[in-house]
Every structure is written in C-alpha cells, then in structure tokens.
Amino acid sequence: xxxxxxxxxxxxxxxxxxxxxxxxAMGVTGATHVEGFWAELRRHRLTLYPVIALGLLxxxxxxxxxxxxIQGPEISRGIxxxxxxxxxxxxLQGLALTLAALPIAAGVEGAPRRGLxxxxxxxxxxxxxxxxxxxxxxxxxxxxxxxxxxxxxxVIAVHQPLLLDSYPTSLxxxxxxxxxxxxxxxxxxxPLFVALLTGVFLLTWRGVxxxxxxxxxxxxxxxxxxxxxxxxxxxxxxxxxxVRAGGAEDxxxxxxxxxxxxxxxxxxxxxxxxxxxxxxxxxxxxxxLGMLLVPLNSYFVFFLEERWGLPPNRRGLFFAGxxxxxxxxxxxxxxxxxxxxxxxPPGLFRLAAAVLFTGLCCIGAALLMPAFAAVFVxxxxxxxxxxxxxxxxxxxxxxxxxxxxxxxxxAMLGIFIYGVGxxxxxxxxxxxxxxxxxxxxxxxxxxxxxxxxxxxDSVHRLVDRDLDRTVAEVVEEEELQRMQRSRARxxxxxxxxxxxxxxxxxxxxxxxxTVDDGEMVALLGTNGAGKSTLLRVVxxxxxxxxxxxxxxxxxITYLDAERRLRLGxxxxxxxxxxxxxxxxxxNLRVYAYAYGRQKREVESGIDSAFAAFPRxxxxxxxxxxxxxxxxxxxxxxxxxxxxxxxxxxxxxxSLGLAPRxxxxxxxxxxxxxxxxxxxxxxxxxxxxxxxLVEHAYFMERGQIRxxxxxxxxxxxxxxxxxxxxxxxxxxxxxxxx
Amino acid sequence: MRRRLRASLALxxxxxxxxxxxxxxxxxSDRLQITAPANYTSVRQPLTIRWRAQDFxxxxxxxxxxxxxxxxxxxGSSIGDYAPQDRGGIYLVDGTSLRLNLLTxxxxxxxxxxxxxxxxxxxxxxNGDRIGEYAxxxxxxxxxxx
Numbered sequence: 001x002x003x004x005x006x007x008x009x010x011x012x013x014x015x016x017x018x019x020x021x022x023x024x025a026m027g028v029t030g031a032t033h034v035e036g037f038w039a040e041l042r043r044h045r046l047t048l049y050p051v052i053a054l055g056l057l058x059x060x061x062x063x064x065x066x067x068x069x070i071q072g073p074e075i076s077r078g079i080x081x082x083x084x085x086x087x088x089x090x091x092l093q094g095l096a097l098t099l100a101a102l103p104i105a106a107g108v109e110g111a112p113r114r115g116l117x118x119x120x121x122x123x124x125x126x127x128x129x130x131x132x133x134x135x136x137x138x139x140x141x142x143x144x145x146x147x148x149x150x151x152x153x154x155v156i157a158v159h160q161p162l163l164l165d166s167y168p169t170s171l172x173x174x175x176x177x178x179x180x181x182x183x184x185x186x187x188x189x190x191p192l193f194v195a196l197l198t199g200v201f202l203l204t205w206r207g208v209x210x211x212x213x214x215x216x217x218x219x220x221x222x223x224x225x226x227x228x229x230x231x232x233x234x235x236x237x238x239x240x241x242x243v244r245a246g247g248a249e250d251x252x253x254x255x256x257x258x259x260x261x262x263x264x265x266x267x268x269x270x271x272x273x274x275x276x277x278x279x280x281x282x283x284x285x286x287x288x289l290g291m292l293l294v295p296l297n298s299y300f301v302f303f304l305e306e307r308w309g310l311p312p313n314r315r316g317l318f319f320a321g322x323x324x325x326x327x328x329x330x331x332x333x334x335x336x337x338x339x340x341x342x343x344x345p346p347g348l349f350r351l352a353a354a355v356l357f358t359g360l361c362c363i364g365a366a367l368l369m370p371a372f373a374a375v376f377v378x379x380x381x382x383x384x385x386x387x388x389x390x391x392x393x394x395x396x397x398x399x400x401x402x403x404x405x406x407x408x409x410x411a412m413l414g415i416f417i418y419g420v421g422x423x424x425x426x427x428x429x430x431x432x433x434x435x436x437x438x439x440x441x442x443x444x445x446x447x448x449x450x451x452x453x454x455x456x457d458s459v460h461r462l463v464d465r466d467l468d469r470t471v472a473e474v475v476e477e478e479e480l481q482r483m484q485r486s487r488a489r490x491x492x493x494x495x496x497x498x499x500x501x502x503x504x505x506x507x508x509x510x511x512x513x514t515v516d517d518g519e520m521v522a523l524l525g526t527n528g529a530g531k532s533t534l535l536r537v538v539x540x541x542x543x544x545x546x547x548x549x550x551x552x553x554x555x556i557t558y559l560d561a562e563r564r565l566r567l568g569x570x571x572x573x574x575x576x577x578x579x580x581x582x583x584x585x586x587n588l589r590v591y592a593y594a595y596g597r598q599k600r601e602v603e604s605g606i607d608s609a610f611a612a613f614p615r616x617x618x619x620x621x622x623x624x625x626x627x628x629x630x631x632x633x634x635x636x637x638x639x640x641x642x643x644x645x646x647x648x649x650x651x652x653x654s655l656g657l658a659p660r661x662x663x664x665x666x667x668x669x670x671x672x673x674x675x676x677x678x679x680x681x682x683x684x685x686x687x688x689x690x691x692l693v694e695h696a697y698f699m700e701r702g703q704i705r706x707x708x709x710x711x712x713x714x715x716x717x718x719x720x721x722x723x724x725x726x727x728x729x730x731x732x733x734x735x736x737x
Numbered sequence: 738m739r740r741r742l743r744a745s746l747a748l749x750x751x752x753x754x755x756x757x758x759x760x761x762x763x764x765x766s767d768r769l770q771i772t773a774p775a776n777y778t779s780v781r782q783p784l785t786i787r788w789r790a791q792d793f794x795x796x797x798x799x800x801x802x803x804x805x806x807x808x809x810x811x812x813g814s815s816i817g818d819y820a821p822q823d824r825g826g827i828y829l830v831d832g833t834s835l836r837l838n839l840l841t842x843x844x845x846x847x848x849x850x851x852x853x854x855x856x857x858x859x860x861x862x863x864n865g866d867r868i869g870e871y872a873x874x875x876x877x878x879x880x881x882x883x
Contacts (some may be wrong), residue, residue, distance in 0.1 A: 078870040079859050080811030131761070137811065198765075204870075207763035311777065 005660050006027045022471030025239035027399060032343045034335055034605040037326055040170050042176045050166040050262030051175050053223040055158045055182025057122040059189060059414035060153050060216035064129040065093060067189035067212050069207040070316070071198075078205060081138040089145045096149030098419040101411035106266040108407050112228035115164040121154035122220040123572045130213025133206040156414035161406035162226075164398055165233040173338030173395050177330045180391040184326040191316055232403030236474050256484045256553035261567060269408045272558040273401065275543065278459055278466040279409060282500055283416045285455035289356075290421015291428065292449040293386060296363070299445065300379065303438045312617055318376065323701070326387035337392050345396050345467060346460035353394040353457035359385025360449045367439055393456065400467045403656025473548075473555070480553050490553045492517040493538065493647055498547035500530075507533045511547070515647065520669075520679040522689035522710060525699035531682045532574060534699070535649045537679070539571040540564040551647070568646030570639060574655060575680070577636040580625030584616050584635060586631040587624050591639040605642035612641055612668055637665060640672055648672060651682045666692060690714065749806045762870065768792065771858060771873035779878045783838045788858050788873045796831040799862040803828040803835050806843065809872060816865040829861075840879050852879045 024030070041047065068075070072086045104121075108114050119360035128148040135141045160176065167175045193215075195207045230237065264272060273279050297319065304310040304318060340348040362382030369375045373691045394413070401409045425448070432441035481489060493515040500508035508530050515521050525531050536542035538549060540561030549557045556564060578587055588609055592602040610617035613634045620625060624635060633653055639649045650669065654662040670692065685691035690696060690710045698713060706713055748841040773787040774780045786803065795801055802809070802816055807826045810818065819827065828835055857874035860868040 073874070076808055077874055078812075080814060080867070082808045144791050202765040204763055204765055206870075210763060561745040 021242055022475055023467060025169075025242060026235045026467065026471060027172055027342060028345055028467060029342050030344075032339055034338050037174055038136070046167060050226060050568040050623070051163060051178050051182075053226050054118060054163060055179050055185075056219050057118060057223050058155055058159065058179065058183040059186035060122070060126060060129075060219050061152050062190040063124060063193070063212040063216050064132065064145070064209075066187075067129070067194050067205075067208050067500070068093075068132070068145065069190060070194045071208060071401055074205040075141070076307075079135070079137060079141070079625075081141070085138055089142055092142065093145045093149035094418060096146045097152045097156070098415055100150040100153030101414045102153075102266075104153045105157040105407035105411040106334050108158060109266060109269065109404060110263075111509040112230045114158045114165075114407070115226040115228040118156050118158050118162060119220065119223040120157075121151040121227050121636045122223050123217065126213060126216035126220045128213075128459050129209055129216050129391055133209030133213060153411070153414075156530070157411040158406045160394060160410055161403075162228065162396060163401060164235075165229050165231060166407065168234045170342070171338070172399065173341045173391075174334040176395045177334035177337055177391045180227075180387060180394075181327045181330040183381065184323050184330065188320045188323040188327070191320055194667055195316070197312075214620065232474075232527050235399075239471065239474050240478045243475050244482060253636070256490075257551070257556075257567060258311060259554075262551075262554040262556055262559060264404075265560075265563075266408075268558050268560055269405050270412070271543070273405055273409055273412065275545070275558075276401070276466050276469075278397070278400050279460040280464055281455065281459045282393060283412060284414055285452050285459065286416040286422040287392075287424065288448060288452035288455055289389075290417035290419075291425030292421075292445045292452060294418065294422035295425050296442070296445055299441045303367065303442060306438055308375070318379075321376065322380040322383050325384040328656050329381075329384035329389055333388055334391075337388075337395055341390075341395050341399070345399065345463045348392055348396045349456055349459040349463060352389045352396075353387045353453045353459075355392070356389045356449065356453040356456060359383070360446050360453065363442070365444055367442055388552065389456070396459075396463065400463060400470055402470060433659075476548070477555055480550065480555075484553050488540065489521070490550075491515060492519075492552060494548075494550045495534070495538065496548050496550070498534070498537055498549070500533055500542055501545055506545075507702050508537070508544070511699075511702070511704055512707070513538075513697060513704065514707075515678050515680055516678050516695075517646075518673070518678055519695060520673045520681065520693045522693040522696040523680055523682045523699065524684070524686050524689055524696060524713075527684065529699040530702040531699055532651050533650055533702075535579075535680065535682060539569055539649055541571070558575045565643065565645075569649070570643045570645035570647070571649040572636045572651060573637055574652035575638075578624040578627075581623055583621050583623055584627070585620045587635055588638060588642060591642045601641075605644070609638035609641045613638060630657050630665070633657060633661075633665055635670075637668060640646065640677070645677060647678045647680070647681045649682070653681070654683060654685055654688055686713075766871070769858060769860060771856065771870045771872045771875040772873060775878045776875050777877070777879050781880050782840060784838060784840075784879070785834055785836045786856050786858070787834045787874070789833060790860065793860050793868075795833075799860060799868065800863050800865075801830045801833070802828055802859050802867070803856040804859070805837070805839055805840070806854050806856075809859045812870050813866050814867055816861055816867075852881065853877075854879060 020030075020550070035043075069090060072083070072090075075081065076083050076086050104117060108117055125148045128151070130145045132141065132144045135144060159531055160179065163175055163179055164172060185684070190212075193212060194208055197203045197211050201207075203211060232239075280626065282535035301315055304315050326545065333548060336351075337348065340351055359382045362378045362385060366375045366382060394410075397413070398406050398409060425445070432444050436444070480490065489516045493513070495511060495513040497507060498508050498511040498513070500511075511530070511534060512644070513523075513534060523531050523534065533542060537544050540556070540559055540563070543558060547554060547557070551564070551567065551569065556567070559567075582590065585606070588606045589602065592605050610620070615631055616634055616638060619631065624632060627635065637650070637653070640650075653665055653669070655663070666688070669679060681689050681693065693710050696708070696710040696713045697704055698716070706716060745825075768791045769788065771786065771788045774784060788801070790801075793799070805826045805828070810816070816827070816829065840854055843853070844851075853876065855874065858873040860871055862868055
C-alpha cells in the first residue's frame with residue numbers, strides 16, 4: 001500500500017513540480033515582454049494563412065444574412081412571401097446558428113478535423129447563398145436560411161479553437177484580435193457589397209444572392225488548404241512533451257485503459273465545462289452581455305431615426321462606419337491583450353470589464369451628444385470597446401479549457417450570448433421603447449451592460465485556480481502514462497482529494513481512497529459519514545466538486561456512470577437494489593443490458609447467477625418485491641456475477657438481514673474476490689467487514705480518519721466503538737489474516 | 738485531383754454569375770415602375786398612384802393588380818385564389834393609374850407608423866395569374882390636416 005501511495009504522491013508532485021512550467025507552456029509566462037509578431041511567425045516557420053482563411057470565411061459567412069435583411073422587402077414582393085415570414089426566417093436562421101454550434105463541436109471531439117469542418121461548412125453556406133438567388137418559393141428560401149444558419153455554427157464552435165492550435169501561445173492574443181477584426185470587417189463589407197451590387201450593378205435580389213454566393217464560393221476556396229494541427233498543438237502537447245522528457249519509453253501496461261475508453265464524450269464534456277468556475281462565470285457574463293449587445297443596434301436605429309432623422313441608407317452607412325472603429329481598435333490593442341494574457345490572465349478579465357464599462361459610457365455619451373459627428377465617434381468607440389471585450393474574454397476563456405473541450409466551450413459562449421442573452425433580453429426588455437422611449441430603452445440596456453461588466457470583473461478571482469487545475473490535469477495525465485510506460489504498478493482505483501456536495505451541503509472533504517487490483521477493502525464509518533457518497537463518486541453516480549478519480553491508470557472523474565460500468569466498475573447499491581415490479585429473471589436481464597445484443601453472454605451470466613444462488617432460480621418468475629430481504633440482496637449481488645466487473649462496490653449488504661443469510665452472502669462476496677475482482681465493502685458493521693478484509697478505511701464526517709491494515713483499526717477503539725456497537729451480525733471480530 | 742476539384746467549384750460558382758448578367762430575373766429592369774408618388778415622400782389625399790409598364794398593355798395582355806398595405810401574391814398564383822372577403826386592399830386596374838380617396842390610418846402598428854403606407858403593383862395575365870416577379874413599389878406617408 002505504501003508503494004502505491006508513493007506512486008500517487010509522485011504523480012501529484014509532478015503536477016506541482018510542473019506548475020510554473022505548465023502555465024508557461026499554456027502561454028502564461030508571467031513576462032510582460034511581447035515578442036515581435038513577424039519575428040515570432042518566422043521563428044516558428046508559420047504564415048498568416050490560417051487566420052486569413054478563417055477570417056475570410058468569417059466575412060463571407062455574413063453575406064447571406066446581410067443580403068437577406070437588406071433585401072427583405074424585395075424578396076417579399078418578388079416571391080409573394082408575407083413580411084412576417086421574412087422576419088421569421090431571420091429568427092430561424094439565428095436559432096439554427098445557435099443550436100448547431102454544439103452538435104458541430106460534438107462532431108469534432110473525437111478527432112482533429114476542425115480544418116475539414118471549417119472549410120466544408122464554409123463551402124456549404126457559400127452555396128446556400130448562391131442558391132438563394134434561385135429559390136422558387138418561401139419553403140426553399142427557408143431551407144437555405146436554415147442551412148446557412150446551421151453551417152455557420154462552425155464559426156462559433158470551430159474557428160477560434162482551431163486558431164488557438166494553429167499559432168504558438170506567444171501570438172495568441174494578437175491572432176484572436178486579428179481574427180475578430182476580420183469578423184468585424186465583414187459587418188462593413190457585406191452591406192457595402194449589397195449596396196454596390198444593387199446601386200451600381202443594378203442587380204435584383206436574385207442577382208445579388210448569385211453574385212455574393214459566387215464570390216463566397218470563390219473566397220471559400222482559399223480555405224481549402226486549412227488543416228487541423230491537432231488538439232493543443234502549441235500548449236497541451238508542449239506541456240506533455242516537457243513532462244515526458246527524460247521519461248522511460250517502454251511499451252505500455254496492457255491492463256491500462258486505452259485513450260478512447262476514457263476520453264470524455266459530448267455530454268460529459270459539457271457537464272465538465274459547467275463545473276469549471278471560470279466557465280460558469282464567463283457564461284453568466286455573456287448571457288447578460290447578450291441582453292446588451294443583441295438589441296443595442298436595433299434600439300439605436302430608432303434613436304438615429306427619431307433624434308437625427310436618418311433615412312435607411314444613411315443608417316446603413318452609419319453602422320458600416322462604426323464597424324471601422326472596431327476593426328481599428330482590435331488591431332491597435334492586440335499587443336495589450338497579448339501582454340496581459342501572458343503576464344496575468346486575471347488582469348485580462350479585469351481589463352475586459354473596464355473596457356466594457358468604458359464602452360457603456362461611450363454609448364451613453366452618444367445619446368447625449370449635441371453634434372452628429374460626435375454621436376458617430378462616441379458610438380463607434382463604444383462598439384469598438386465591445387469588440388475588444390469579446391476578443392479579450394475569448395482569449396482568456398478558451399485558454400483555461402482543455403484543448404479538446406474548446407469547441408464545446410466556444411459553442412456554449414455562442415448559446416449564452418445569442419440564445420440565453422439575446423432571447424432573454426428580447427423577453428425582458430421588450431416594450432421598453434414604448435414605455436420609456438428610445439433613449440430610455442438604450443439606457444436600460446446600458447444598465448444591463450453594467451451588470452455584465454461586474455460579472456466579468458469577478459472572473460479574475462477564479463482564473464488562476466482554473467488555469468492551474470487545467471495544467472495539473474494535463475501533467476498528471478502525462479505522468480500516469482509515463483509511469484505505465486515504465487511499468488510502474490499503479491493502483492486499480494485512486495481517489496484523490498475528493499470534495500463532494502449535495503447542493504450547498506458538502507459531504508466529502510478531501511477524501512483519498514485507494515484500492516489495489518484484486519484487493520478487498522472495507523469502508524467503515526458511522527451513519528452519514530459519507531461512505532455511500534464516496535461509492536457514488538467512484539461509480540459515477542455523483543461528480544465531485546474537486547479532486548480526481550483514477551481507474552486503471554486513467555482519469556475517469558467526469559466519465560458517465562454507464563461508461564464506468566462498461567470499464568468494469570459495478571455498484572450494488574444499499575437497501576435492496578432490485579426493481580420490485582419486475583420478476584427475478586427480468587431483473588437479471590436488466591442488469592445484463594451492458595452486454596447489448598450479445599445474447600450468449602447475457603444467458604451465460606444469468607446461468608452463473610442462478611448457479612450461485614439456486615433460490616433465485618426457484619423464484620425466477622416471481623416479482624422481486626415479493627422476495628425476502630436476503631433473497632433481494634442475493635438478486636442485487638447477482639449483478640456482479642452477470643457483469644463480471646473488475647471493481648465491485650457493495651453498499652450495506654448486511655443491513656437488516658439474519659446472520660445466517662449474511663454469512664451466505666459474504667461467502668459469495670469472498671468467492672467473487674478470489675476470482676480476482678477488487679471489492680469495496682461498505683459496512684456499518686465493523687465486526688463483519690473486518691473479518692473479511694486486510695485493508696480498511698474508516699470515515700467520519702466526510703473525511704478519512706483511518707487508512708491501514710484492518711488489524712490496526714481494531715486497536716483504534718475511539719474510532720470503531722460506535723460501529724462495533726451497531727454491528728448487525730453476531731459474528732465475532734476476527735480480522736482476516 | 739485537388740486542382741480539378743477547385744476548378745469545378747469555381748465553374749459552378751461562376752456559372753450563375755454569368756447568367757446574372759443577362760436575364761431580367763437577375764438585373765433590375767424598368768418593365769414595371771411606379772412613377773408617382775415617389776418613394777419615401779409625403780402626400781395628401783386624395784392621391785393618385787401612377788405607373789408605367791413595358792411590353793404589357795392592359796386590358797389587351799391582362800390587368801394590373803394594386804396591393805395597398807399588403808403583400809402581393811406569389812408569381813404564378815391567381816387573383817382568384819383570394820376569397821372575396823379577403824380582397825381588401827387589392828385593386829384590379831385596366832389602366833396605369835389608380836385614385837385613392839381615403840387611406841385610413843393603420844391599426845396595430847407603432848403610432849409613428851400609422852400614416853405610413855406602401856403600394857405594390859404587379860401584372861396579371863388574362864387568367865388572373867401573376868406574371869413573373871416584376872413589381873412596382875412605393876412607400877409614402879399620408880399627411881392629414883388642412
């Protein structure tokens with residue numbers, strides 16, 4: 001046990017040892033010096049191609065929506081579609097965009113194919129624009145708008161994560177700023193392009209879509225050379241290399257889980273992300289920010305019309321003009337973003353909050369300016385500040401997330417800003433203009449923006465901890481792999497520093513718990529000590545707030561319970577774990593669902609269960625609820641015989657049973673263990689448990705108070721008195737030898 | 738192979754562009770244009786909507802349908818598809834002008850928009866089916882008072 005403990009300690013000390021180095025590998029060097037942009041590109045033999053290709057895709061992505069919105073009336077008259085439907089299709093396009101981002105993230109989670117997805121979707125939305133010029137009716141138009149929206153989801157989910165892996169961390173802030181500048185340029189160029197095609201080339205709305213679609217297809221061809229450099233190419237992979245340096249390069253442990261067996265899947269990733277405090281706080285800030293940014297331009301349009309009497313064409317020019325401020329400010333501030341990201345990520349979020357506040361002040365000032373030129377400048381500076389906020393936050397936010405999770409994290413940003421914030425804002429703020437006038441409604445959204453600024457500012461307290469946690473995860477993962485390669489013997493199960501809460505009520509506090517291969521371990525403690533909760537954390541029914549669960553050399557902390565079952569972890573829950581209305585046979589078939597359609601395996605498992613418990617065979621067609629308590633526990637234990645786990649977690653098997661039945665059940669547990677299955681036996685009855693095991697843990701108030709030989713625990717009368725007294729069995733206390 | 742793929746994609750992209758240079762469908766034409774009132778102007782009542790059409794003479798080739806404050810029907814659809822009680826705001830005209838004596842303020846819209854009206858003129862063939870996507874359009878504000 002001590003040898004295993006040493007190995008785990010070594011893994012964890014590796015995490016600490018590589019802490020500063022790890023932060024540097026993730027781009028946070030602590031230095032305020034920023035290397036020259038071109039020099040860095042040359043040093044790494046990189047070109048601007050990825051950022052230009054993705055930036056151009058970001059621009060042409062805006063063609064369809066801009067052409068559609070600007071030409072809505074002509075489309076309505078041309079194909080005889082009611083104006084309400086024209087507006088509805090814009091909403092549907094936005095909905096498709098928001099909803100498609102997460103599925104697209106799911107599509108790239110297994111393999112590095114972000115480059116392929118980016119260019120494929122780019123070509124797809126370009127053709128959607130092109131064919132919009134040929135639609136015959138509203139249904140065709142709707143389908144193309146939905147296609148455009150759905151494929152545009154890749155801009156949210158894929159573009160920035162791909163950029164982060166295409167350039168070294170020393171360029172990260174600047175590259176994100178350049179990309180955002182491209183994106184902002186799209187909001188200038190797309191309406192200007194429409195104006196050019198209609199005003200100069202006198203094209204109809206169909207002609208405009210054809211010309212813009214054709215141009216988009218040609219531009220998207222530029223992106224055909226986009227490649228995915230691999231997840232974490234410039235941060236996680238470098239960190240892994242630094243951990244690996246000097247390590248043994250042996251063939252791996254045959255028993256260790258393969259990467260695909262414990263790699264997180266879609267729901268596990270999104271759930272994991274939502275457990276990161278920085279992610280949660282940024283998403284909250286973005287939801288509030290969405291309430292500001294999504295309706296702001298709409299309200300400002302009315303302000304320009306009512307206060308300054310601007311006709312539609314001049315309003316279009318106004319918004320194209322203010323976007324120039326955003327482009328310029330993004331490019332000019334990129335070095336500041338870079339410096340802050342490298343020296344102090346919390347500082348980056350504080351600056352973002354301050355810039356957001358400044359932007360709000362500028363917009364407020366624009367409402368009060370007596371001269372139109374001043375309104376233009378103030379609004380331009382304000383929207384420019386908002387563009388900076390997005391670039392700064394996304395640089396910091398995506399950097400504290402594991403590389404494979406970045407597409408999901410980016411998609412969630414999109415959902416929160418457009419979906420939660422945009423729709424929520426529309427619901428909460430609708431009717432403001434009627435009640436308080438245009439100025440009142442703009443002032444209201446500015447108030448909402450102030451809340452977003454406060455939420456963003458509060459992120460700075462969380463960032464460092466989450467960045468360190470990400471670094472530690474990568475380092476520990478690599479250390480484990482290194483040890484497997486060097487054929488060090490790792491414990492089968494290692495829970496480290498686990499905290500768990502039911503809502504606000506914390507139940508586990510820094511729990512360390514280790515089980516070796518083939519070992520039988522007793523987990524003892526008084527009622528409410530947290531024993532069953534710890535089993536839930538191991539089996540995946542509960543996810544810890546903090547700490548890690550490693551199994552067969554792999555991190556499984558956030559893996560679904562169902563997948564853990566397939567990896568060999570089975571729990572027999574306490575309190576007669578059977579489905580009462582189902583018959584014995586049906587219960588066994590339910591247990592066997594993990595086998596899927598392997599009928600032979602299922603039948604053989606059921607046969608072995610009946611062989612071990614002949615009484616169950618006699619009652620095979622009887623509802624489980626009509627069995628005695630002992631028989632129900634037998635049925636629960638039969639799960640282990642069917643699923644043939646590597647690690648069996650048994651919760652309170654003896655509870656309320658006669659000693660004779662308990663003895664019978666324990667005999668079965670012993671034989672399961674003898675077959676090589678590691679067993680964790682949770683018991684309130686120490687007499688019983690200590691008679692079976694050599695290794696015991698004792699828990700009290702959510703903490704491990706004893707970890708050692710069962711024989712030694714007997715000496716701790718202060719600890720075990722309570723459980724001895726509560727012993728359910730009359731068996732004498734005789735620790736196993 | 739890749740070069741071929743790119744060339745094919747480029748051709749596909751360019752083909753409609755070339756098509757866009759020719760037919761009326763893709764380029765603005767003056768086949769049907771509203772001449773009065775001009776777009777985005779203020780008018781007093783009664784007002785007369787005037788338009789001109791090329792290669793189309795009513796009633797020889799068909800009729801004009803004038804849609805006041807409502808969307809026109811889709812190309813190919815028939816004016817007969819509208820139920821009689823649903824024909825409010827639709828006028829069938831054989832000439833090239835329509836006199837409107839009284840446009841009432843719109844209901845259910847922003848008060849500032851109540852006097853904002855729009856008119857769309859389309860061409861119908863002899864069967865009453867809309868011809869192509871040609872449409873004349875104007876929007877204007879009606880001034881009330883002395």
